[in-house]
Amino acid sequence: MRTSSExxxxxxxxxxxxxxxxxxxxxxxxxLTRLGVVVAVLAVAGGGIWFVTRxxxxxxxxxxxxxxxxxxKAADVRPGSVAPAGGAVAGGAEQQTSPQxxxxxxxxxxxxxxxxxxxxxxxxxxxxxxxxxAELAMRADQPKCKISWATLAGIGRIESNHGQYAxxxxxxxxxxxxxxxxxxxxxxxxxxxxxDTDGGRYDGDAGVDRAVGPMQFIPGTWRKWASDGNGDxxxxxxxxxxAALAAARYLCAGGRDMASPSGWxxxxxxxxxxxxxAQKVFGLADGYAKAAQSVRKQG
Numbered sequence: 001m002r003t004s005s006e007x008x009x010x011x012x013x014x015x016x017x018x019x020x021x022x023x024x025x026x027x028x029x030x031x032l033t034r035l036g037v038v039v040a041v042l043a044v045a046g047g048g049i050w051f052v053t054r055x056x057x058x059x060x061x062x063x064x065x066x067x068x069x070x071x072x073k074a075a076d077v078r079p080g081s082v083a084p085a086g087g088a089v090a091g092g093a094e095q096q097t098s099p100q101x102x103x104x105x106x107x108x109x110x111x112x113x114x115x116x117x118x119x120x121x122x123x124x125x126x127x128x129x130x131x132x133x134a135e136l137a138m139r140a141d142q143p144k145c146k147i148s149w150a151t152l153a154g155i156g157r158i159e160s161n162h163g164q165y166a167x168x169x170x171x172x173x174x175x176x177x178x179x180x181x182x183x184x185x186x187x188x189x190x191x192x193x194x195x196d197t198d199g200g201r202y203d204g205d206a207g208v209d210r211a212v213g214p215m216q217f218i219p220g221t222w223r224k225w226a227s228d229g230n231g232d233x234x235x236x237x238x239x240x241x242x243a244a245l246a247a248a249r250y251l252c253a254g255g256r257d258m259a260s261p262s263g264w265x266x267x268x269x270x271x272x273x274x275x276x277x278a279q280k281v282f283g284l285a286d287g288y289a290k291a292a293q294s295v296r297k298q299g
Contacts, residue, residue, distance in 0.1 A: 068161040074276050075283030083264040084285035085293070089113060089132040089149050110136075121291040123153055126170050127162035127214075127240060133229060134244040138252060145252035146259035150292070152244050154284035155271065156214055163214040163240050170214075174230060174240040179204075182211035185218075194218060202237060213237035215247045225250050247271070 089110065114128035121128075131149035138147045156162045160180050163170035169177040186208045187193030193208075198219035200206035209219050215237075217225070222237045227249060229241030236242050251271065257263035268278040 068165065069158045069277070069280060072158060072280045072284060074279035075286065077279060077282055079269075079275055079278060080261055080265045083259060083261045084148070084150060084154075084282055085289040086148055086150070086259065089135050116295045117288075117292045120295050121153075121288050123157070123288065124162050124164070124170055126172065126174060127156060128153065130174060130229065130240040130244040131156065133241060134248040137229070137245055138248045142249075142252050144255065144257060145248075146257060147248045147252055148258065148285065148289065150285040150289040151251070151258065151264070151268075151281065152247055153288045154281040155247060155268075156240075156244070157284050158277065158280055159211075159216040160214045165214075170240065174242075175236075175238055176214065179238050180213055180216075181205075182216055184208045184210055194220075198223075213243045214240045215243040217243065217246065221250070222246065 110129055110132050111125070114125040114132060117123070117128055118125035123131075128149070131152040134152055135147060135149040138145055153162070160168075160176075163174075163176045163180065165176070165180045168180060171177060181203050183191060184205060184207070185192050185194040196206055196208055198209070202212045202219040202222060203210035211218055212222065213236075217237050225246040226235035226237075227242050227246040228235050229243070229245035230239060234242070235246070237246070251258055251267040253270075256267050258267050265278060268281050269275075272278070
């Protein structure tokens with residue numbers, strides 16, 4: 001935005017032309033035509049951004065004493081020394097599909113895998129589908145990253161108990177029964193201070209930011225990594241397929257190898273710069289992967 005006293009080069013050129021002589025009508029029409037095209041292009045581009053990141057504005061949820069991470073024990077492992085066990089999603093390493101193909105050709109297989117692993121891991125099958133789909137999508141888009149569904153599941157458990165924070169129920173559509181919105185990031189004891197960046201659009205709070213959705217994205221971070229994991233053409237931080245894929249892309253940033261010890265720890269610490277947090281995610285991810293391995297052996 002510029003004030004009325006500021007002038008662009010086009011403004012100045014227009015004034016000079018006015019002082020010298022009236023511009024020809026045909027020239028004016030041509031300029032207006034070009035401007036119309038530019039405006040139309042910008043409108044389409046702007047509409048595309050809104051389309052991708054659309055989300056219904058939730059009300060700021062009441063505070064709760066439930067903190068999912070408190071119930072999780074930190075693994076006794078030295079940061080950077082080892083990565084969690086791997087756990088391939090149904091389809092195996094040979095299933096090199098694009099995200100769109102993974103959604104359109106493999107849901108039945110992924111659903112069956114999720115149901116089996118859910119029984120062994122206590123992770124809701126609908127959440128497992130989201131974590132597994134994100135791994136398959138990244139396997140196609142960024143194969144060198146090697147992000148595992150188990151790591152995403154570990155984060156999902158810490159952040160929102162897999163979309164079940166404060167009694168919420170994760171629906172078949174991948175959305176919690178009520179929006180998951182974290183505590184105000186107002187700089188109070190143990191809380192980072194982050195001023196409002198979304199006007200309350202994602203978190204219902206126009207005063208300060210709050211983390212949102214099953215993977216607890218800060219609104220500003222969500223705008224950068226907004227993803228469409230369920231193929232509906234929208235990116236919604238409250239929808240677990242979208243949130244899981246966005247988290248995977250975030251962790252894979254900069255060409256990171258999430259299968260290596262150094263890459264895994266760097267990725268998790270970029271998500272939350274806390275060694276205890278990373279140790280908790282490690283323990284969960286390792287346990288989930290081994291539970292899935294046991295199911296595969298039994299099958």
